[in-house]
Amino acid sequence: MIVTGSASQALAAALARELEEPLAPVSYDRFPDGELLAAVPGFDADRAVIVASTVSSEAHLELLQLQDAVREAGAEEVVTVLPYMGYGRQDKAFDRGQPISARAVARAISTGADRVLTVNPHEAAVCDFFEPVAETIDAAGRLAEPLPDDLAEPVFLSPDAGAIELAETVRDAYGEGDVDYFEKVRHSGTEVEITPSDVAVEERDVVVVDDIIATGSTMSEAIAVLGERGVSRVFVSCVHPLLVRDAYAKLSSAGVEAIYGTDTIERPASAVSVAPTVATHLE
Numbered sequence: 366m367i368v369t370g371s372a373s374q375a376l377a378a379a380l381a382r383e384l385e386e387p388l389a390p391v392s393y394d395r396f397p398d399g400e401l402l403a404a405v406p407g408f409d410a411d412r413a414v415i416v417a418s419t420v421s422s423e424a425h426l427e428l429l430q431l432q433d434a435v436r437e438a439g440a441e442e443v444v445t446v447l448p449y450m451g452y453g454r455q456d457k458a459f460d461r462g463q464p465i466s467a468r469a470v471a472r473a474i475s476t477g478a479d480r481v482l483t484v485n486p487h488e489a490a491v492c493d494f495f496e497p498v499a500e501t502i503d504a505a506g507r508l509a510e511p512l513p514d515d516l517a518e519p520v521f522l523s524p525d526a527g528a529i530e531l532a533e534t535v536r537d538a539y540g541e542g543d544v545d546y547f548e549k550v551r552h553s554g555t556e557v558e559i560t561p562s563d564v565a566v567e568e569r570d571v572v573v574v575d576d577i578i579a580t581g582s583t584m585s586e587a588i589a590v591l592g593e594r595g596v597s598r599v600f601v602s603c604v605h606p607l608l609v610r611d612a613y614a615k616l617s618s619a620g621v622e623a624i625y626g627t628d629t630i631e632r633p634a635s636a637v638s639v640a641p642t643v644a645t646h647l648e
């Protein structure tokens with residue numbers, strides 16, 4: 366049976382259709398002190414596949430409860446799919462006294478799961494924090510699907526060297542185009558500086574590909590740089606459309622043609638589902 370976290374309902378339903386497995390109803394309650402109680406009253410299967418993006422601290426707790434609840438209800442195998450792993454970017458102690466939050470949450474999730482799968486983690490190394498090691502699902506190819514068929518001499522650009530493989534994957538899935546990357550220097554949580562790449566972009570359509578759009582600072586800076594260089598249209602694509610704060614407004618003011626993300630995080634920009642790719646790991 367498929368069990369959905371409250372932040373991953375569309376994806377869980379799509380996965381249930383792909384795998385032809387039923388969706389278990391989840392009930393929610395709160396105690397007078399505000400504590401959450403997520404339960405699976407109708408769960409009845411040997412395998413539980415829990416699909417839960419941990420987009421908030423509450424979503425983390427809900428996942429831990431669901432893992433425990435299915436085990437209590439008789440699941441022999443608990444598979445946890447983290448479409449988006451929250452706290453995954455806190456993968457180091459950047460200063461003395463700081464936690465490695467990705468490791469802390471991975472340890473907690475591992476205690477209730479026999480298998481953990483996560484979609485395009487920001488750093489593959491976070492998978493090692495799980496016990497057993499989490500499996501990585503590369504769903505970036507899905508991002509080619511919503512792109513228009515008529516891209517003019519497309520260029521697929523990543524905003525930094527770390528995301529070039531994503532840009533390559535999307536280009537390969539699209540079927541044509543050049544691939545390049547910008548140099549990015551981050552000055553703060555919302556300030557980034559992008560240095561243009563050498564590839565010729567004048568009068569060409571550009572697709573900027575990244576794993577995550579959070580505040581939109583990286584993408585809007587990339588769009589601004591491209592605008593100065595006479596591009597035709599700029600599309601932005603990401604696996605995880607977090608799109609926090611004024612990200613939509615920033616991208617829109619920067620002149621983006623369209624924003625395409627997947628349903629690892631459910632947002633208006635979630636134009637394509639990763640369910641078919643996730644399903645291949647669960648059949």
Ligand code: R5P
Binds near residue numbers: 528555579580582
């Ligand atoms: C960082 O290396 C990631 O790949 C993304 O570029 C980053 O998380 C995007 O954040 P923001 O939208 O806030 O610039």
